[in-house]
Amino acid sequence: KMRINLAILLNIVKKPAQRIYSQHAQSDNFIPPNLVITGFNPILNKETVVTEVPDITEDVPVARFCSEKIPKPKVPIKLWMDNLMNETPQYSCAVHLHPMIFDTHPRMDILHSVVRWQQQYREVDYSWSRTRDEMGRGKKKPWPQKGTGRARHGSTNSPLWLKGGISHGPRGPRASFYELQPNILLEGLLIALTIKHIQNDLIIIESAEVPEDMMNLDGYLQSRNLIDSSLLLVHGEEENTTNIGNLVENTSSINLMPQFALNVYSILKHDKLLLSKHILDDLELKVMWQKTRYPWLGSPHNFYHDMP
């Protein structure tokens, strides 16, 4: 029964579509049926909200200070703290960031090596070609050695022949996995964070938790001119992200990520980086521990009293 119904339906749908197309093609002002025409061009007639960001003075309360020691010539970076619940930005609270993480020397070569590693290490080349031994034919000598006037050949599988075997071709699954030094990986991450900060694409939010009755983030995005840009929201491991996860699930421009998944490729892929305030302490501790640890820590033993 189902088959018959479907067949009828398809017939009904097909016939008028052909007729309509032919009618339009004949008329003078032809508009194809799959063309979508909007009221305004979103790129040309973009509505931007112009807001003046005030300077961070010493009177502004600070929500979070740096816990690790800061080397001499550098000073902590001050940034306004944002909140997902506030539709309009309220410049009421600031955050201190560690300069060793968000103000490093931007080495593009290191950044490129890390990005290349992230793209390559997981790929496997499956291309494979048959050699002359694997052709499964051509054991016979095609013609006698002498007397025919033709070139001498012992087999039709030779790589000189058409449809012969391939010499030095790709062989089997070949993994392009390799390891980078952990110090370089860390440096690449810091450079990526620095670039986001320098280009004014770094936003610190109070927490990734939103109330359950919140329907969408359009108000937040529109007032900050973020409606067209892609966002990467990094939250702490202890935060409850069910509500924001439901909000973000059907949007194509916002992605969620826990702190341990923070990586260079995703940071560069997204336009803006939203960091939850709760990850900053842990990030700072891990980075500075790696920078000031003894290099021989792993071997021959790891009995240290403050091992994280």
Add this chain to the structure above:
Amino acid sequence: MKVHKLFQTYQVCRSLMSRQKPPLHQTTSSYLPQLRYNTTDQVRYTVSHEAYKHVEDILPPSRIPQPPKHEVYPTPSGWVAPADEVPDLPYFVKRTKYHLLPIIEKEKPKGQPVTVVYYIDGDIWALEKELKDLIRPSLEFDPATRVHEVTQSIILKGHHENVIQEFLYEKGF
């Protein structure tokens, strides 16, 4: 030649086959200490979690500690702490994670002596000019240097670690 080699291998095999193997217990006892366990003996020990703090006191830290404040500099080892105030100069030289000045004396593959100064922030060309003036009296020719802005380092021809170290200590780095 082939026959000669064959004969040699034959002789080696023959000598190996004819050798008498020593019994197993003799081979182990000759170079390994023999452990004897009596399963009937009970192992006597006590468990105390409180006494573990004495172990923790001995354990080393995993991070490189900050150096203590000395009364007089340089210390007997020749180390000088960086100045309390940041020197008012166009450039800045950071310390390494071992609290030492970032200067290396090394040789290029063909034996060319070279000194490298790295971790330089700010105007690297100003420091290069001062280092050139510093080295010039001890050389016959004009000092050869190379400035790498991307890696924030200066490479100088010849071994000048001590001179540069004194110079940077005086500046307060």
